[in-house]
Amino acid sequence: MSFDTAALQAADKRHFLHPWQEFESLQEHGALVITRGEGCHVFDSDGNRYLDGLGGMWCVNVGYGRRELAQAMAQQAETLPYYSTFTDTTNSPAVALSRRLAELAPGDLNHVMYSCSGSAANDSAIRLVHYYQSRRGKRDKQHILSRKSAYHGSTFLASSLTGRYPDAPEHYRWLTDFIHHLSEPNPYRRPDSMSLEAFTNHLVQEFDDKVAELGADQVGAFIAEPIMGSGGVVVPPPGYLKRIRERCAEQDILFIADEVVTAFGRLGHFFASVEEFGIQPDMIVCAKGITSGYIPLGATLFSDEIFEVISKPGNDPCFEHGFTYSGHPVACAVALENIAIMEREHICEHVQVEGEYFEQQMKTLAELPYVGEVRGRRFMIGIEYVADKDTRALLPEELDVSHLIADACQQRGLLVRPMGHLDVLSPPLIMQRSEIDQMVSILRDSILVVGAELDRKT
Numbered sequence: 001m002s003f004d005t006a007a008l009q010a011a012d013k014r015h016f017l018h019p020w021q022e023f024e025s026l027q028e029h030g031a032l033v034i035t036r037g038e039g040c041h042v043f044d045s046d047g048n049r050y051l052d053g054l055g056g057m058w059c060v061n062v063g064y065g066r067r068e069l070a071q072a073m074a075q076q077a078e079t080l081p082y083y084s085t086f087t088d089t090t091n092s093p094a095v096a097l098s099r100r101l102a103e104l105a106p107g108d109l110n111h112v113m114y115s116c117s118g119s120a121a122n123d124s125a126i127r128l129v130h131y132y133q134s135r136r137g138k139r140d141k142q143h144i145l146s147r148k149s150a151y152h153g154s155t156f157l158a159s160s161l162t163g164r165y166p167d168a169p170e171h172y173r174w175l176t177d178f179i180h181h182l183s184e185p186n187p188y189r190r191p192d193s194m195s196l197e198a199f200t201n202h203l204v205q206e207f208d209d210k211v212a213e214l215g216a217d218q219v220g221a222f223i224a225e226p227i228m229g230s231g232g233v234v235v236p237p238p239g240y241l242k243r244i245r246e247r248c249a250e251q252d253i254l255f256i257a258d259e260v261v262t263a264f265g266r267l268g269h270f271f272a273s274v275e276e277f278g279i280q281p282d283m284i285v286c287a288k289g290i291t292s293g294y295i296p297l298g299a300t301l302f303s304d305e306i307f308e309v310i311s312k313p314g315n316d317p318c319f320e321h322g323f324t325y326s327g328h329p330v331a332c333a334v335a336l337e338n339i340a341i342m343e344r345e346h347i348c349e350h351v352q353v354e355g356e357y358f359e360q361q362m363k364t365l366a367e368l369p370y371v372g373e374v375r376g377r378r379f380m381i382g383i384e385y386v387a388d389k390d391t392r393a394l395l396p397e398e399l400d401v402s403h404l405i406a407d408a409c410q411q412r413g414l415l416v417r418p419m420g421h422l423d424v425l426s427p428p429l430i431m432q433r434s435e436i437d438q439m440v441s442i443l444r445d446s447i448l449v450v451g452a453e454l455d456r457k458t
Contacts, residue, residue: 001035003045008033019154032410037064040428040435042415051427051439053409053416058229058261058380058426059293062341069294069334069341076333085114085327094327097335101301104339106274108304109284114297114326118260118287119153121298122223125256125283126157127321128302128310129221132254135317136309141220141252142178145210149184149231152223152258161223163231180214182206184228185236188373188384188392200237207244211251221254221282226272229261232422233382235375245279254306257281260298264289265342265429267378268352276377282306290335297331351429354436355379361440362425368444369451370401381425383443394421401450408446414439 009030018026033045040063042052055061062069076093083091094114102110113128115121126144133141146152148163160175163184183206190199211219222244228234248255257279262272263286269275271284283306287298310319325331342348355378362381363374372386385402387395395401402418409416409423417424427439 003033003035005033005045006030008045039063039065040431048413050410050413050415051435051442053414053425053427053439055379055426055428056293057288058266059288061265061289061429062292062338062345062347063428063430066292066294066341068337069292072333072337073295073330076330080329082325082328082330084324086322091327091329091332093329093332093336097332098327100336100339101299104270105284105301106271107280109281109301110304111302111307113300113302113322114328114332115287115300115323116296116325116328116331117153117298118258118285119155119158119298120323121260121285121287121300122152122158122161122256122258123155124298124300124321125223125285125302126161126221128283128300128306128319129254129256131319131321132306132309133220135312138217140218143214143219144179145207145219145222145253146179146181147184147224147228148181149186149228149234150181150223150225150258151228151230152225153260180210182210184231184234185240186228186232186234187237188375190237196237200240200243203237203240204243204247207247211247211253216251216253219251219253221256222248223256223258225258225260226262226277226279227267227377227380229380229426230419230424232384232419233376233380233424235377241277241279245281254282255279256283256285258285260285260287261289261380261426264292264338265348265351266380266426268348268355270339270342270348290338291331292338294338295331295334297328297335345430347429351378354431354433355429357433358427358431358436361436362443365440365444365447368447370395370454371447376425379425379427379429379431382419383423383425383447385421385423395454399454401454404450404453405443405446408449409442412442412446414442414446416443 012031034042035045036043042050098112101112113124130142146161146163150163152158152161160179163181185203245255257273267276273279273281282303284301291297359378365371366374370385372384372392374383376382387393402423406416406418
């Protein structure tokens with residue numbers, strides 16, 4: 001199939017407002033038109049082939065072109081494309097997926113609400129916190145603790161939870177009366193004189209101080225990504241998450257794990273909270289990899305204890321929340337087949353081996369000029385660029401170094417995601433060692449080329 005790239009780009013400029021659109025860039029260069037995918041690669045409208053270091057957007061976990069997922073989608077659409085799940089109506093794929101998620105989830109997270117995105121799933125989590133606390137007679141426990149540099153979505157409520165202040169220019173408003181942001185747990189950016197242990201102590205003390213300031217009887221939940229994604233692929237310091245989880249349990253505060261990125265194999269487990277970090281949340285929020293991005297679906301999993309409270313008879317027990325497409329049968333059928341593929345092909349085990357190799361090879365790039373740190377876990381890696389490795393001073397924003405390096409990678413057949421002073425990688429989880437080596441080689445060459453150009457300018 002042939003495509004008229006210029007015509008597609010022109011129509012795109014006229015009609016399609018992209019997420020996080022940089023208007024000047026689009027007008028100057030036009031969009032990259034992706035037309036098909038195969039395995040770990042995608043192709044543009046001019047026939048160019050790229051190794052997809054993005055995994056779409058942290059999500060195409062089982063790779064492109066999976067006929068099994070397309071067939072599951074088509075078969076369910078022919079059988080029952082849609083029916084409302086409001087009140088007392090359900091469908092068999094939604095029931096089957098709910099049962100399967102309860103089997104996979106840690107602890108007693110045996111209940112699920114469905115949505116169409118991670119953003120909406122986080123909205124649902126906060127709505128559930130408020131309803132749960134009120135139903136148990138603690139109506140004032142409405143405050144939510146999040147972190148700076150977190151990313152929980154782009155709906156109004158989810159963007160308010162998000163603590164990425166560069167995404168908060170003067171043109172927007174956020175909910176600020178019951179949402180509070182603590183410091184990001186970024187070891188690379190901790191004070192020079194502070195040890196990792198002292199940094200963890202500092203973060204935990206900040207949590208304690210905020211709870212004391214608000215009152216534990218006012219705080220309903222703490223929400224955290226096990227590894228921060230769009231906030232910079234930040235892996236917290238040792239012990240931080242476990243100690244915050246303990247504080248939450250001691251003070252009757254729900255712990256919400258936002259696993260929109262880390263669930264469904266990204267770190268080598270269906271869910272990372274217990275397996276990687278030793279924490280049992282009260283809720284887990286997921287999306288993205290639940291269908292490998294083939295169709296939108298989000299899920300909010302929650303505990304038996306929460307369900308028992310909200311479903312208790314009396315006082316008008318109706319949880320007035322949900323969406324037209326909650327438990328959409330086609331999306332649920334795709335999720336079930338996606339999970340089946342992951343189990344048949346032992347993808348989590350593959351990530352535990354090849355993801356370790358990917359992480360190790362990516363970290364060799366830390367020796368290059370302008371690379372301050374390579375951080376992350378398995379198939380979730382961020383590369384932070386700095387002007388000075390010793391001081392960790394950042395390069396001037398106007399240089400836009402992450403875009404320069406991403407452009408150099410694209411010219412060499414690799415797509416990475418530039419974000420501020422970082423380039424981020426979250427490739428399909430089926431990536432093989434030869435593809436990993438190719439990705440690292442292209443990144444190395446691109447960083448060196450851009451670094452040499454920066455040297456000439458300075």
